[in-house]
Structures are given as C-alpha cells and as structure tokens.
Amino acid sequence: MSDAVQKKLDHFMQGLIKRNPHEAVFHQAVQEVAESVMPYLLEHPKYLEANILERMTEPDRVIIFRVCWEDDEGRIRTNRAWRVQFNNAIGPYKGGLRFRPGVTLSVLKFLGFEQVFKNSLTGLPMGGGKGGANFNPKGKSDREVMRFCQSLMIELHRHIGEDTDVPAGDIGVGGREISYLFGQYKRLANRFVGTLTGKGLQFGGSLVRTEATGYGCIYFCENMLERIGDSLRGKSVAISGSGNVAIYAAEKAHQFGAKVVTMSDSTGFVHDPDGIDADKLAYIKDLKEVRRGRISEYAQQYSGVEFHADQRPWGVPVDVALPCATQNEISGDDAKELIKNGVLAVCEGANMPTKLAGVHAFLEAGTLYAPGKAANAGGVAVSGLEQSQNALRISWDHAEVDARLKTIMKEIHEKCVTHGKDGDGVNYVRGANVAGFVKVADAMLAYGIV
Secondary structure: OOOHHHHHHHHHHHHHHHHHOOOOOHHHHHHHHHHEEEEEEEHHHHHHHOOOOHOOOOOOOOEEEEEEEEEOOOOOOEEEEEEEEEEEOOOOOOEEEEEEOOOOOOHHHHHHHHHHHHHHHHHOOOEEEEEEEEEOOOOOHHHHHHHHHHHHHHHHHHHOOOOOOOOOOOOEEEEHHHHHHHHHHHHHHHHHHHOOOOOOOOHHOOOOOOOOOHHHHHHHHHHHHHHOOOOOOOOOEEEOOOOHHHHOOOOOOOOOOEEEEEEEEOOOEEEEEOOOOHHHHHHHHHHHHHHHOHHHHHHHHHHEEEEEEEOOHHHHHOEEEEEEOOOOEEHHHHHHHHHHHHOOEEEEEOOOOOOOOHHHHHHHOOEEEEEEHHHHHHHHHHHHHHHHHHOOOOOOOOHHHHHHHHHHHHHHHHHHHHHHHHOOOOOOHHHHHHHHHHHHHHHHHHOOOO
16 A cells, blocks of 8 residues: 555545544544555546545434333333434435444444445445444343334334335344334325335235345355466355354255355354254254254264354365355454465455454455455345335246346356555455446436535
8 A cells, every 4th residue: 555545545534533433343444445445546536536436435414312112011111213314315215223232323334335336236226324223132032022122113104115224134133023114104104105125925925035145155155266367166155143144055055066054143153074064953943043052063063063152163174165144253363374374265244244354364364354244245235125116016036036146146256356456466356346436426416515
C-alpha cells in the first residue's frame, strides 16, 4: 500500500472511529472494505469529491425499540431490538434478523454494512440492512418465542414492507420465528405480500432457500478452484458450525466429491478422519435441528471420531477450510496454522469469520481466500428470488431456483476476478469490495446529495 493510500486510509478510519466509538466489529468491517477500496477511490476522484465512502458508512437510519413480552410463568420480560436500514441506493433494504444475547448495535451495523456489498454483488435490486434483538430463543417454549415475535412485530411492522425493507432470518431466527413474525405482520397490515423472506413453502417461501447459503458457498469455492484447473473432488474439508449454513455446505461438498472431516458448535468440534458422509450428516441434521443436541454426541455415536472441547477446527490439516459459524472465529494465528498445514482455499460461509490479521495472512500467502460478502451471498440471492416469486404470485421448482443460484454465484465470482486480478492470481477481497462498491456508489452519485 502506497504512502498516499495509507495516509488517506488512516484519516478516514480515524474519523469513522470518532463518529462510532466503542463499535469494534463495525470498525473492523469498514476497515476491511476501505483497505481495498481506497486505492480505487484515489484513481477515481469523483467518489472522493462526493464523499461517497463516508456517506456509505453512515446508516440511513437506525430504529431502536423496546420489546415487552410475557413468559410461561406470567412474568413480564423486556428486551431491546434494532433495525439498521443501512443503504437503499439500489433497492429496498434487505437483510436478516438475529436473535442472540450478544447482539449489539455494533454487530448489526457491521452486518448491515456487509449486506450492502453482498446484495450489490448478487446483481439483484436489493439494498442493505440488518436487525435483531438481544433475545435468546434457546430454552424458550414455542409459546414464549411466539409471544416475543408478535410483540416485536407490533413495532417493526411500521418500518418494513415489500418495497421498503424486507427482513429475513439469521442466527436464532429460523423457520419457526419467521412464521410467527410473518403471521403477526399479516394480521397487523392486513396484507399478504413478500415482506419477509425465509417463509414456509405453504405460504410464499422458496425452494432451496434453506440450503442456499451453504450451497452457494460451495458453488463459489468450486468456481475458484476451476479457475486454477482444480476442483473439490478428493479434497479434505474442515467446516466450522453445525447450523443451517454448515450442514448444507457439508451436504453439497460431499456431493462434489470432497471429504468433510470436521463440524463444530459452541462447545467444541468433532474430527472424523473417515469423513462425514450423507448418513452421518443426516444424524447431525436430526441432532441439531430436531433434538437441539450438542455436536459432542456425534463422537459418541460413531467410532474413530474425536471431540475437542472448547476448540475450533483450524489446526486439522485440510485442503479447504469453510468457516460457517460466526464472526471472528479465525484469528491471525489460526490462519497461519492453516497456511502452514497447506490449505489451498478458504471460503467463508459465515459473515466476517476471519479477523483482519487472518485476512492479511491469507492474502500474503496467496491462499485462495473468498470473503463472506461474496462466498455466502447465496442465501440473500435466493431471498431475492423469493421476493420475485411473491411479486409474480408463482413458485419455481427446485431445479429452476438452484440453476439461478448457480448462475448468480458464477457471476459474483466473475465480478471478483474482474476487479481483483493480481498478476496471474486474484485478490478476491479487493475484487468483492470494489465490485460491490462501484454499483452502489454510482447509484448514489446519480441521486445527487441525498
């Protein structure tokens, strides 16, 4: 990085941190983008003159509200909820809702900011937003979750709509929660429209939506490998997580001929040297989605499997690493360990799962490294396709949606290559950030000062 770029970057980040104090993960997300985009801005001064990057890092609005609900013992409980409507330059705000005790405004701003670029890369007319609440659905009864969702929607429904803001699910918000939220929205608004995505197939949902983020991650990874004359076939794969993204990434990786050897949850990870095949993955699906058990039970079920408590799987030598759990799960040291063990590709299924030190390590080592805003865009892409089906009052079959998902992921890969070419290789971080930035920035320029 030249001195001029570094000076401009430092000045920009100082201002951002001053305006947004104590929001570390938001600072991290912005810095990762700014490092890639700043050289492009200096080459194209029209964006600097219009102050586009500063404007792009300021949400259009942040809505904060109280959610009061009653638990099964009749006690009144109170949580805090947010909706960060970050940027609608290219379409209605679009992004998930996260229910988790650790949800903060900083986390939601980072996710909303990432969503702006991710949605831009899909080529679909979607802006970026994110929301959630510091509510923990784990251990709650269905009735308690229903009462919370209904109470939250009483306020949220004022701020969303199919042409305004279209929430979806995220961590802690699955099919059950989306169903309760949509049912309450329909009751309050007296309208049956595609205001939320991730709905059940019986009432406007899309086929492949459940699988989309995990499948899309594998499609992107295969595109990266194909570009260098390789493929996933025969590769060993480490996956973190055992939720929706991880399960379907493992399923598609197995279908592509790879051998998945790890999965994890918050208690630790399992290492299965024989590979997690279709039958074993079916056990994990039942364990996590039906019985809501712990991944350690997998090690008790199958011989030759080791469970590593309170650890992440990045010390296991593999060809491909797929972080699919949560943000900042790969540290700089983890990245160096993966590189030392000969990892060929790292493809992010989660949002910002790699710390900046890890990102820098992968880029310096020449590892095929796909950031989440590109590699995990399959989920929001199929959410966009769900919106289209709702608007047209039709339902596409599985093959149609999957084919469209493959095409979108291939096109995202091509955009990353176009903007990220680096000699014979590709800097996918720069490619994703610049490609996502240009489309949104040009729309903002066209609108004037708004």
